[in-house]
Amino acid sequence: MSQTIATAPVGNSGDRGSLLRASMAKRAAAVEAAIDSLLPPVPGSEARVVDAMRYATLGGGKRLRGYLAAEVASLFGVAESGAYRVSASVEMLHAYSLVHDDLPAMDDDDLRRGQPSTHRKFDEATAILAGDALQTMAFEILADAATHPDAGVRIGLVAALAAASGAAGMVGGQMIDMEGEGRALALQEVERLHALKTGCLIRYSAEAGAILGDADLSVRSRIAAYGRDLGAAFQIADDVLDATASAEELGKTAGKDQAAGKSTYVALLGVDGAAREARRVAEQAESHLDIFGAEADRLRDLIHYVVDRRS
């Protein structure tokens, strides 16, 4: 896969690349701190499930969803304390879906980010409960964020509703994914699968920032469309990575989708074809940001980051 799969900005890509990396590192640390403070360890009988929740949510990852929520919110001048609570909430929703997807009855994955998946580190029952509790907590934080002085009541409600549609999409996508194992899905089906499974939550993460910022509906739709296409580009790049990168680079089992007989963009389009499709969708994502000036450069650079990543 080429390192210039996306429409790289000419000339200053190096500078902008390091600005993005610094911005992501700063926000990832803030999201981590927000999760740590919202989910402190507890003593007693519930210690184990809380430890599993912390294991599944803390300690890194790219924090793409939390970054999106916070970076979009900053476009609209939202106070950081409120934005990072919402970032923590979307990362909890993301973590809950990963913990459950990794379960033996689902994708049966032993590794996640190079570490034992939650049910391997703890046990299956604890992983099921930790995922359940992470979903509960994500909604609790959104409901609570709405009564926070930084954000209006209605805003929080709309955010909770949008989050629910993001969370519902994950289940629908996983269902299609499993149902489609071992049979060839058409390109349209694969697109729909990923639009639901990963796309809904990435789109919502971006949209949540605009909701928090009380953006006009037309602006909010642009941000949502950007998030939707960013999510699609992310997934296509993920398929290319799964087919071309090593387990060491990925931090998870490589070639797993192919082995499971899953229909991927690579299976349908080939590695080069999938890379071209990622580029096309990336350009489309960028087009939705036309209404913004330089203040949206981090969101533009994020598209390139997502498509060009090696892990």
Next chain:
Amino acid sequence: MSQTIATAPVGNSGDRGSLLRASMAKRAAAVEAAIDSLLPPVPGSEARVVDAMRYATLGGGKRLRGYLAAEVASLFGVAESGAYRVSASVEMLHAYSLVHDDLPAMDDDDLRRGQPSTHRKFDEATAILAGDALQTMAFEILADAATHPDAGVRIGLVAALAAASGAAGMVGGQMIDMEGEGRALALQEVERLHALKTGCLIRYSAEAGAILGDADLSVRSRIAAYGRDLGAAFQIADDVLDATASAEELGKTAGKDQAAGKSTYVALLGVDGAAREARRVAEQAESHLDIFGAEADRLRDLIHYVVDRRS
């Protein structure tokens, strides 16, 4: 177990018993209709998970939680359409917890209400996803109910928050339950376990009706205390039933808790001692309703129903 375990109202208990049964049947049908319309079957790849969600939520059960929400709401003159949506939401939270608790990695139960449990009827992956989606949908309905003309925005938010605490309790309780298998828990531990595992959601179901009715905080606290004690009495009676009733009466595997080495009220207090404790807690539940007149008679009768039931 005596049929007069609770503090039976003298004289008119027969009439009031049939009034309660009629009221429960009417509301159960309305809750069923609300769930059916909120969760219609869908075609395509997601049909299976939606079918499992419908299987887990439709087709009966006592609807204790949905009844509580609607009956308390009626005390405060809440419109039925809004109340039954909240009833549907609490029943979805209840169903999600049952589907996940029955899983092989958890309580490994093959029967639920005399029918195959969801993972036996479908499969384990579908049951995990159906439970996940039911939790999501419950919060989606609460967030949406808040924008319904019958209820204020803030009310819905508070309801969502309270629901989250109810849902969080279920996970904590299940964790203590599993952690405590095979070792003897003290009475206090068993009380805490059940206060979390079943008590939180029953308390919330009652409280949700008062929240919808915009009740004063002091009145709302009384209703919450009633719900808490009703839930405790329900659980103690459940332990007595598990030890004394047949599988046919229960519609689920009998003597299961004992076989799993779980600490129950019966193990700690004996059958008679547990029945006495149920009576004591039932009286306490009734005392919280002292501020109401005859309009709360159905809630009073519900205490007797819960403690005297044979299934």
